[in-house]
Amino acid sequence: MNSIAFVLLSILTLAAALATATLQKLMHATLSFAVTLVGVAALFFLLGAEFVGLVLVFVYIGAVAVLIVFTILLTRRDVGKDRGANWGGAFLAVAVFGGLTWAILETQSVAIVAPHLRTLTVKRIGEALMTSYVWPLQCVGVLLTAALIGALVLVMEEKR
Amino acid sequence: MINPSIDGFLHPYVSTSIDQIFVNGKQWLLSWLTFAPGWVVQIASSLLSIIALLFVFLSLFALMSVLERKILGRIQNRYGPNRVGPFGLLQPVADGIKMLIKEDIVPARADKFVHFLAPILIAAAAIVVLGVIPYGRNMTPFTIDGGILFFFAAGSTTELAVFMAGWGSNNKFSMLGAMRAIAQMISYELPLIITVLPVVMVVGSLVPDRIVAAQAGYTFGLVPHWFVFKPWGATAFLLFFVSGLVESNRTPFDVPEGESEIVAGHMTEYSGFKYATFFLAEYIGMFAITGLATTLFLGGWHSPVQVLEFIPSYVWFFAKLSALLFVYIWLRGTLPRTRIDQIMNFAWKFMLPMSFACVISAAVWYYAGRGLRGWLWSFFVIAVVYSALSMLLDTQRKFAPRTYRFAE
Numbered sequence: 001m002n003s004i005a006f007v008l009l010s011i012l013t014l015a016a017a018l019a020t021a022t023l024q025k026l027m028h029a030t031l032s033f034a035v036t037l038v039g040v041a042a043l044f045f046l047l048g049a050e051f052v053g054l055v056l057v058f059v060y061i062g063a064v065a066v067l068i069v070f071t072i073l074l075t076r077r078d079v080g081k082d083r084g085a086n087w088g089g090a091f092l093a094v095a096v097f098g099g100l101t102w103a104i105l106e107t108q109s110v111a112i113v114a115p116h117l118r119t120l121t122v123k124r125i126g127e128a129l130m131t132s133y134v135w136p137l138q139c140v141g142v143l144l145t146a147a148l149i150g151a152l153v154l155v156m157e158e159k160r
Numbered sequence: 161m162i163n164p165s166i167d168g169f170l171h172p173y174v175s176t177s178i179d180q181i182f183v184n185g186k187q188w189l190l191s192w193l194t195f196a197p198g199w200v201v202q203i204a205s206s207l208l209s210i211i212a213l214l215f216v217f218l219s220l221f222a223l224m225s226v227l228e229r230k231i232l233g234r235i236q237n238r239y240g241p242n243r244v245g246p247f248g249l250l251q252p253v254a255d256g257i258k259m260l261i262k263e264d265i266v267p268a269r270a271d272k273f274v275h276f277l278a279p280i281l282i283a284a285a286a287i288v289v290l291g292v293i294p295y296g297r298n299m300t301p302f303t304i305d306g307g308i309l310f311f312f313a314a315g316s317t318t319e320l321a322v323f324m325a326g327w328g329s330n331n332k333f334s335m336l337g338a339m340r341a342i343a344q345m346i347s348y349e350l351p352l353i354i355t356v357l358p359v360v361m362v363v364g365s366l367v368p369d370r371i372v373a374a375q376a377g378y379t380f381g382l383v384p385h386w387f388v389f390k391p392w393g394a395t396a397f398l399l400f401f402v403s404g405l406v407e408s409n410r411t412p413f414d415v416p417e418g419e420s421e422i423v424a425g426h427m428t429e430y431s432g433f434k435y436a437t438f439f440l441a442e443y444i445g446m447f448a449i450t451g452l453a454t455t456l457f458l459g460g461w462h463s464p465v466q467v468l469e470f471i472p473s474y475v476w477f478f479a480k481l482s483a484l485l486f487v488y489i490w491l492r493g494t495l496p497r498t499r500i501d502q503i504m505n506f507a508w509k510f511m512l513p514m515s516f517a518c519v520i521s522a523a524v525w526y527y528a529g530r531g532l533r534g535w536l537w538s539f540f541v542i543a544v545v546y547s548a549l550s551m552l553l554d555t556q557r558k559f560a561p562r563t564y565r566f567a568e
Binding site for chain 2: 025027028031034050051054055057058061062063065066069070073121122123
């Protein structure tokens with residue numbers, strides 16, 4: 001049953017990704033990008049990494065997709081217009097795909113038995129974040145705060 | 161789990177069997193499938209839960225729509241709907257038939273696909289989050305390690321759906337309404353989630369069942385150990401409730417569909433059953449957020465006093481839910497609509513600092529020994545932050561003729 005689900009989800013994710021790259025209207029591309037992210041999140045769920053899947057939905061669909069949509073809406077006049085093919089991007093995508101395929105084919109399969117993993121719970125992730133990874137976490141926090149203040153400075157009303 | 165000292169009205173065994181009647185009923189239905197392979201049973205089990213959820217909440221939606229109109233009528237000193245059926249109780253049926261046979265108009269310049277998809281997505285997001293709420297003892301349809309996170313993650317897709325509705329309609333009122341809706345939803349998502357943090361911190365788990373279990377027990381058999389009776393819990397509950405009002409676009413925060421300003425916001429170009437779907441999503445979202453408030457702060461399905469524990473757990477849950485829903489209706493009948501800039505200012509200048517104060521206060525309560533001392537210290541933190549905020553935010557503005565920045 002899991003393999004059927006995997007195949008279905010992969011087809012959904014890949015089809016949505018293809019649609020993102022090929023759809024003519026920018027807004028449709030953004031929306032199918034959101035579908036791609038849902039597919040990836042569902043794959044994480046299938047692997048038992050619920051937390052990663054949930055955060056993916058939360059951050060990327062709840063925030064990043066909305067941000068992209070607003071950026072497009074506020075910065076471009078030709079939202080409804082069709083967009084042409086981006087040959088440079090296509091070339092880059094093919095190059096990355098080829099490079100990855102080559103790297104994967106060249107790598108010899110590793111014959112190490114996978115260590116027995118404890119089930120990953122949200123609690124354990126939280127404990128790890130608050131003990132061993134507390135400094136990276138704080139640094140990310142400072143970075144985000146700086147970004148927030150920067151955004152506020154940008155939109156602050158000019159004093160006359 | 162079950163209190164052995166129940167005496168009086170019902171025999172404990174009878175009480176337990178009534179309490180677990182739905183759980184046992186589901187087990188009984190599934191026992192027919194013993195010969196089937198495991199995955200069939202799994203799917204059947206999920207389907208049963210989904211059907212039960214949909215049945216309960218769609219009926220509640222119908223009931224709520226007529227009760228709201230009746231109560232609003234009572235508040236405004238007029239009759240509510242009273243023509244269809246006894247006391248107008250069949251009004252939702254009439255409304256449903258009317259909505260179904262209405263013409264479905266799609267604007268010629270609209271993006272047909274996105275326009276069609278938006279109401280479906282918005283309703284789906286609202287219904288999915290109902291799954292993680294514990295409705296009674298052993299009655300959580302969808303148990304997941306990060307249940308609370310799931311609630312907010314699935315709920316956050318609503319914003320994209322609202323945007324799709326606004327953009328797909330190709331109408332300036334729709335777009336403006338969608339932008340307002342998204343702006344206020346994103347702003348209030350912050351206090352909504354941060355006020356959940358103290359509960360999660362104190363319980364040490366994101367599983368709704370654990371949160372309910374942590375609120376079990378009574379002091380002297382009278383005062384339940386609900387989080388709303390702690391200073392941080394009470395503050396967090398109020399902030400959560402207000403944020404919930406905003407998230408479900410209810411009065412006094414219903415500017416996204418402010419009919420006096422922008423027709424109907426992102427729902428302007430919708431008619432017939434699609435419009436009804438938006439309303440369904442709004443009400444289901446309201447049930448979900450009040451259900452979560454009940455779970456987090458009001459002790460979930462626990463009874464308020466120990467002697468009343470013989471009453472089934474789901475009755476208590478839905479009693480608390482109905483009480484909160486009544487407050488929603490009451491507020492709608494009482495308060496006028498706020499302006500969008502007032503809503504935003506309130507979110508960033510008051511709600512956000514107060515919700516951070518709740519987190520700190522909960523930590524203080526936790527480390528000051530959870531007793532009376534902790535209670536007082538955490539109350540002190542809340543009081544200090546509240547008075548500091550009210551002094552800082554007091555603009556000392558006298559009443560004067562309004563000045564305009566962009567108009568005139």
